[in-house]
Amino acid sequence: MDKHAKGWERAKEMRKWRERKGGLKEGPHEHLRTALGEALEDWVSDQRRSGLRPASIAGRRLHARLFLEWCWNCNVTRPEWISRGLMEAWLAWLDEYRTRNGTHYADTSKESMIRSVNAFLCYLLLHRRIDSNPLAGTRLRRCHGRTIPAILDEAQVLRLLEMPDTHDVLGLRDRAMLELTYSSGLRRGEVVGLRTTDLTRGESSIVVRNGKGGKERIVPLGGPAQYWLKRYLGEARPLFVLPEVPCAMMFLTAYGDGFSAGAWSQIVRHYLNSAGILARGGPHLLRHACATHMLDHGADLRTIQTLLGHSRVDTTEIYTHVSTGRLCSVHHRTHPRG
Numbered sequence: 044m045d046k047h048a049k050g051w052e053r054a055k056e057m058r059k060w061r062e063r064k065g066g067l068k069e070g071p072h073e074h075l076r077t078a079l080g081e082a083l084e085d086w087v088s089d090q091r092r093s094g095l096r097p098a099s100i101a102g103r104r105l106h107a108r109l110f111l112e113w114c115w116n117c118n119v120t121r122p123e124w125i126s127r128g129l130m131e132a133w134l135a136w137l138d139e140y141r142t143r144n145g146t147h148y149a150d151t152s153k154e155s156m157i158r159s160v161n162a163f164l165c166y167l168l169l170h171r172r173i174d175s176n177p178l179a180g181t182r183l184r185r186c187h188g189r190t191i192p193a194i195l196d197e198a199q200v201l202r203l204l205e206m207p208d209t210h211d212v213l214g215l216r217d218r219a220m221l222e223l224t225y226s227s228g229l230r231r232g233e234v235v236g237l238r239t240t241d242l243t244r245g246e247s248s249i250v251v252r253n254g255k256g257g258k259e260r261i262v263p264l265g266g267p268a269q270y271w272l273k274r275y276l277g278e279a280r281p282l283f284v285l286p287e288v289p290c291a292m293m294f295l296t297a298y299g300d301g302f303s304a305g306a307w308s309q310i311v312r313h314y315l316n317s318a319g320i321l322a323r324g325g326p327h328l329l330r331h332a333c334a335t336h337m338l339d340h341g342a343d344l345r346t347i348q349t350l351l352g353h354s355r356v357d358t359t360e361i362y363t364h365v366s367t368g369r370l371c372s373v374h375h376r377t378h379p380r381g
Contacts, residue, residue, distance in 0.1 A: 074115030075108065082122050083107050086166045096257055098232050098304075106159035122172040125164070130177040133160075193322040195332045200225060203329075206314040209271075212279040213297065217310060219268075219275035220294055223249075224326050226268035228333035228351050230255065231326040235302035237293040239276070246273065254352045262350055334359070 074080060083104070090100045113133060119125065137153055148156070160178070167173045195203070204221050207214035224234055227249065236253040243249065248263045264272065276293075283295035292301035308325035315322070322328055334347050348359040 074112045077115070077120035079111050079114060079120055079122055082167060082172055083111060083163065086163055089166065094257070096253070096255075102155070103159040103162060106156045107163045109156070110160045110163070122167050123174075125173060125177055127177040193324060193328060193331070194335050195320065195322060195328055197336060199318070199320055200329070200332050200336075202318045203314055203320060206318050212282050215271075215279040216275050216294060217314070219271040220307070221311070221314070221329065222268040222271045223264070225329040225333050226265040227262040228330045229262070230330060231304045231307050234326065235292070235294060235304055235307050238291045239293050240291070241293065242272075251352065258352060258354070260349070260352050
């Protein structure tokens with residue numbers, strides 16, 4: 044391999060080598076080579092057959108694997124050894140556990156983990172691998188209310204959008220992805236899941252086929268998003284494509300394959316840091332900004348609900364709490380002593 048080649052060119056060579064070697068291989072996990080681990084894989088297969096979204100399955104599987112790893116450390120390797128006392132100890136551990144950066148799990152994260160493990164236990168009970176669900180009768184935690192998201196103002200968004208170096212093919216790709224995310228309010232999984240065939244004939248809208256809950260919708264593309272997407276598809280993407288290993292995904296990595304949601308989050312986080320924007324989050328910040336800025340400029344909630352793909356309007360209503368500029372404007376215009 045030429046050490047003087049560009050980074051994305053070296054990455055393409057690594058992709059070819061990886062494919063010749065049979066792809067990436069997952070390391071051994073002893074806690075999965077147990078009766079509980081076998082039951083977990085049976086549960087995952089059952090979810091696939093039921094038509095659950097791949098992203099939802101992946102999230103549940105991750106949570107259940109973390110639970111199984113904890114069980115392994117407690118010398119619990121069989122489904123029938125799971126007891127109410129064990130689950131109470133796990134719930135207590137979940138409250139005290141600290142992540143790599145030293146913080147506790149957020150309430151929403153804990154709720155998701157508990158619900159995933161509860162679903163796994165319900166599967167075990169249904170297939171008579173346990174006599175009872177130890178979480179039955181335990182009040183599942185529910186996060187009351189919604190955390191108001193951090194919102195970037197329009198100047199911050201513009202600064203973020205201009206961070207990629209568009210003279211480079213990687214920067215051109217990143218600019219197109221950022222513009223598309225902000226223009227259409229897409230989730231990170233929806234962006235990385237787009238295919239080249241999802242762009243409509245007039246290139247003024249795009250079909251989102253992997254929306255939350257398996258729903259499909261068509262979203263419009265703003266003028267800048269259309270411009271940068273057209274440039275990316277014409278100038279940058281052909282350089283990422285490997286003829287030996289074709290990929291239908293719209294946005295490709297330097298290895299010539301599709302993005303993972305986590306990789307896209309890391310890229311956005313890099314640009315946020317480079318722009319000096321301290322708000323926590325990643326691609327979802329642009330989704331929040333899209334909705335809030337549209338509301339500020341007069342869009343109604345139903346329109347924003349349709350754009351974002353929310354099944355219920357009360358999910359969209361959170362943006363009425365953060366759109367303070369519009370609130371103040373309406374207040375000054377309509378209140379007798381405004």
